[in-house]
Amino acid sequence: MRAVFNKTLLASLVFSAGLTTTAVAQQLAFSSSGNQTQLVELYTSQGCSSCPPAERLLSEQLGNKKLWEDIIPIAFHVDYWDYLGWKDIYSKASFSDRQRNHYQFGNVRSVYTPGFVVDGKEWRGFFRGRDFPANQSGGGNLTLNWDSTSHNAIANYESKARQAKYCYFAVLGFEQGVAIQSGENRGLKIDQNFVALQVQKKAINNAVDANQCQVNLQVVEHEAVKGLQKRAIVSWVTDASERPLQATGGWL
Numbered sequence: 001m002r003a004v005f006n007k008t009l010l011a012s013l014v015f016s017a018g019l020t021t022t023a024v025a026q027q028l029a030f031s032s033s034g035n036q037t038q039l040v041e042l043y044t045s046q047g048c049s050s051c052p053p054a055e056r057l058l059s060e061q062l063g064n065k066k067l068w069e070d071i072i073p074i075a076f077h078v079d080y081w082d083y084l085g086w087k088d089i090y091s092k093a094s095f096s097d098r099q100r101n102h103y104q105f106g107n108v109r110s111v112y113t114p115g116f117v118v119d120g121k122e123w124r125g126f127f128r129g130r131d132f133p134a135n136q137s138g139g140g141n142l143t144l145n146w147d148s149t150s151h152n153a154i155a156n157y158e159s160k161a162r163q164a165k166y167c168y169f170a171v172l173g174f175e176q177g178v179a180i181q182s183g184e185n186r187g188l189k190i191d192q193n194f195v196a197l198q199v200q201k202k203a204i205n206n207a208v209d210a211n212q213c214q215v216n217l218q219v220v221e222h223e224a225v226k227g228l229q230k231r232a233i234v235s236w237v238t239d240a241s242e243r244p245l246q247a248t249g250g251w252l
Contacts, residue, residue, distance in 0.1 A: 004240040006134045025149045028233070030068070032248035034118065039236055039244040040073040040132060041192075044100045045081040045090040049184035056125055061164040068250045071132065072176025072234055073194045074170065078113060079096040086183030090173075090195050093200030105241040120243025138245040139246035144169075146217065155235045157204075162245050164204050164237035171198040171252075174230040194232075204237070211237075218250060 031249025042058050044051045058073045076098060077090035099115065102108045108115065108122040116123040119135055146152070155167045177189040202213045219231060234249025 016093075017120055027148070027164045027251070028146045028250070029143065029235075030235075030248045031141065031143040031248045032069070032139065032246055033141040034133050034138070036245065037069065037135050037247045038132065038135045039247045040071060042073065042075045043078055043095070043111075043113055045078055045091060045113050046178070046180055046192075047081040047084045047086040047183040047184060048113045051114045052101055052185065052188065052190055054116070055190060055192070057126060059191050062193060068232075068234075068248075071102040072236070072247045072249055073190070074172065074196050074234070075194050076196050081113065084183050086180060086185065090192065090197070092111065094199070095196065107242065120238070120241070122212070125188060140247040142235065142237060142248045144248050145235070146233055148219075151216050151218045152214060153233070154212065154214045155237065157211040157237045157246060159211075159245065161237065164245055165240040166242070167202050167204055167235060167237045169200045169202075169215050169217050169235050170196050170249075171217065171219050171232070172232040172234060173197045174191070174232075178221055 022169065042054055044055055055075065058075055059201060060099035061067055061071060061073050064071060076095040077088050077092065078099060079088070079093050082088060082091055085155060099111050102117055103111050107120050108117060114126065116126055118132060121135065125133065127161050138161060140157060140162060143156045145154045154170045155169065157162050157164045157167070173195045175192045175195070175227040178192050180188045180190060198217065200217060201213045203213055204213055231252040232249060236244045236247035240243050
């Protein structure tokens with residue numbers, strides 16, 4: 001599997017440690033081809049006492065040299081634990097619905113946190129101290145283009161073997177040492193990485209769209225991470241049962 005990361009800049013850029021990019025305006029292009037880039041979904045909550053170890057496992061991927069190329073982690077913060085005394089500022093009902101949809105499609109056996117879904121299938125290896133499973137399946141070719149001026153994000157997917165039904169676009173945020181002041185995790189400081197801040201889904205009409213989809217994706221400041229510049233943008237395509245076929249993305 002090979003992932004390509006290209007940037008065409010409309011203004012000068014400043015690179016910091018090869019991870020973040022600052023610019024007045026920019027066009028970003030990411031692509032994945034060959035073997036499927038692994039999509040790791042973590043369903044979590046700041047109010048869940050058993051979730052911090054799972055979030056640490058996700059955070060470890062920041063040191064993975066194959067991040068964005070072989071693996072793309074996303075933390076979806078659910079809202080069904082907000083009543084426990086701490087409202088997770090990242091939580092959204094739509095993320096809880098996403099997890100329930102996995103259950104409805106039979107991708108997971110139950111809805112719980114911390115819950116991992118790897119390549120559209122429930123993964124319980126975390127509870128046994130195992131590494132993420134290897135993915136050797138072919139994923140087709142997926143490209144993602146984003147323009148910071150128009151805020152247009154465009155995904156193109158090509159595969160002779162599999163047809164995409166939906167495409168997704170997401171902006172991920174990163175925040176260190178989030179202080180939990182009440183609830184089950186009271187007194188803890190938790191690193192929040194790969195947090196889904198914005199997610200947009202679009203159906204692909206294969207007869208009309210030719211496996212291309214486009215959305216307007218503005219990278220707005222989330223109230224929890226104002227002033228922090230570390231962001232990433234990702235896209236993935238799925239079949240009708242929400243199982244990913246290919247994923248791509250990288251640092252903004």
